[in-house]
Amino acid sequence: MAHPSPRNLVPSSGDIQAPSIEDIRARCQDTFGVRACAWQAEFAQAILARKSDVILEVATGMGKTLAFWLPLLFRSKGIQIVITTLNTLGKQCVDSLTKAGIGAVSIDGSLSHEKMAQVFKEIRNKKYRVIIVSPEQLMKEDSHFERLFKTSGFLEAIISFIIDEAHVIKTWGTFRPEYREIERLRYRLRKEIPFALVSATMPVLVRQDISRVIRIRKENLTTITRSTDRPNVHLVVCKIEYALKSFQDLAFIINRQELAKPNGLRPPKFLIFFDNITESVAATKYLWSLIGQEHKPEEKIKWFNSCMSEDYKKGEIEKLRSGELWGLCTTDSFGMGMDLPDIMLIVQYRVTCNLCSLWQRFGRGSRDRDLEATAILLAEAKHFDGGCKKTEGKAAGIKRKRQNGDTSAGSPNKRPTITPAAEPNMPTRIFSSNSPNHAVSALGCLNHSIQGPDASDNEIEMADSELDEADEARQVLYSTAANIVLKNKRKAAELEPAMEDYINAEGRGLGCRRKVIKLYFSSDKTSE
Structure with a gap:
């Protein structure tokens, strides 16, 4: 991506001059x-x-x-x-x-x-x-x-x-x-x-x-x-298969057989995000149940939220940094700006946030750009095309209106036309070696979501390609005020169209989830 040439601003008022x-x-x-x-x-x-x-x-x-x-x-x-x-x-x-x-x-x-x-x-x-x-x-x-x-x-x-x-x-x-x-x-x-x-x-x-x-x-x-993309964070979406309150869909993080070995692999350094403190505590206790007492599970995985003192939170962050802690089940209390370079796995449990929040959370992964992380959205079945009845065609409707010369395209009354997506499978296990440069991989997830270095380059190329008419229609849809969804976490709410597309990218012909991110944040419009 081309960067703008340096600005040569004129001297400011007063005695201050803007340096070169x-x-x-x-x-x-x-x-x-x-x-x-x-x-x-x-x-x-x-x-x-x-x-x-x-x-x-x-x-x-x-x-x-x-x-x-x-x-x-x-x-x-x-x-x-x-x-x-x-x-x-x-x-x-x-x-x-x-x-x-x-x-x-x-x-x-x-x-x-x-x-x-x-x-x-x-x-x-x-x-x-x-x-x-x-x-x-x-x-x-x-x-x-x-x-x-x-x-x-x-x-x-x-x-x-x-x-x-x-x-x-x-x-x-x-x-x-x-x-x-x-x-x-x-x-x-x-x-x-x-x-x-x-x-x-x-x-x-x-x-x-x-x-x-x-x-x-x-x-x-x-x-x-500048582009909001994080090419060293691999994007995965998986369907939740078990009861939501059982948290069994998180079991892939812990490999009991590996932990039982004298020098077995431990889980990668991870964060699991929740929008509910009670759920984060319950999930932590479930993960404890998968770990033998010889590993002192209560000292390896903890919950993290706004109810804790600042001194306690600072101590837990340092334990995670050093590797003493394996991971946290957290709310946004561990989020924006936290500068840990080697978090290798990010999981969002359930679709309880908008795409803005999701991208912030996924941005905690591999802040050291020489490392690669995996970011997994575990989504309820109802959010997948074919998982429940969907309403018809907004992006397609905007496109038709534009073709007919209707400048009011962008009305929030219809939904994008959808094509059923392939059924995803749950991940089996995620491992990391004790080496910080070992890339994390999610085995058995959506085939198109797990990329090697070459495939990742293809992802970026695809996301950086010029927008076609359908993409422009989607961008209008994403930026319609009525579709910026501020969800009530205690009630079922309609997903914003961008999140629906992110979950169902392959089946809707988008191919790459990064394309949804690009359209949502309008990051094709980089400053000149």
Whole structure:
């Protein structure tokens, strides 16, 4: 995929000039020991120019957070404020910045009143150049931040506000309403302070919605996008065969015969995602039952959720990193931005999330791009073509309307025409050797879903091919507001069309699930 040429932005207002791409790369190399990608340097350049807001969309694991820190290298007294979704993610960033010699602090509800007062005293004394904060703390009424924002010296030091994992404003805004209150900052702060929306998963309508909520300035808006594909993560869909509450479809993860051998293979490092804490606990206990007591199953597989303390979660993450833990049955508490390089297996149990969330979860796999992971969606039978009665033809209807000159194509009243898919089989076993470079393979799953290196290249080529008329119709369907499904997890709900296509890609003539991802995120429209 061709990358855009470096931007040569004009000098910004005031005494600040936007540095060149090469200057940014050189300083990044000197400070962090790595050469910045062109898009990382472009992001920093746009922030430093202070002429526009910025939207950044690149794949998981590509280094978005490094881009956040690059403007600091050109503003010796500048401060970056990053609004983050998860407390653990903030602490992870603080640790990495401290190692680079950059003072940083993470502010969330876990801080005591005394500790909070101390932290803000240190902020006023300019101890920290990066402030990572939850939306609840940032937007709290009569808070330390409210008083800071009335201080001219602090306002002058702010380089930008970065909203990390910005897609959650759409999906989490109902139970974390402070996300939707961030727009108030636009009226309180100086206009030249840029806001940046950053995510790996911003479909067109999500991007439009959060831009409206945050009051992103349209004039001179800088949009930097790259493909959201993760070619080193192999995609698999399998039909759930057993009772949902039995969790027997997860048995393929544990090979009792191998574990019984003196030097037998243990499971690959894994994450199993649930949208229900109770299910994650029950699934963990089921997996324990498959492991002999000599392996101390309660110490090898654990559940992980928002009910746990931050210190406990941090400890469990480190155990998973070291290999002491084999895997976690988790909710989104272990998710966005967690930087473990060698998670080799991701499983989503049941279709209880939309495609945005699924792609974020699958993005936890093999963040080390020299490794290969497998991502499996275990889907209920009712979601497969032929598994239950389906309604007819929306994508085909859009195509017909376009051919007839009807510009209103995109009406949400019909569904895509479908062709029954081949019946999938369940996986047998998944193994990994103790070598981190051993590729994980899911044996016995859908034939087209398990690829060797050559087949994976074919997948990418297929996904990067030009869109035909049917693809364009699907893209319109995916981006229709009525079809962005925010599911009620306690009630049966209609799947969004993109998820239906993802599950049934082969039978619907799409061939490759990556094509669905490409259309859903409009990642064919890479910034020029």
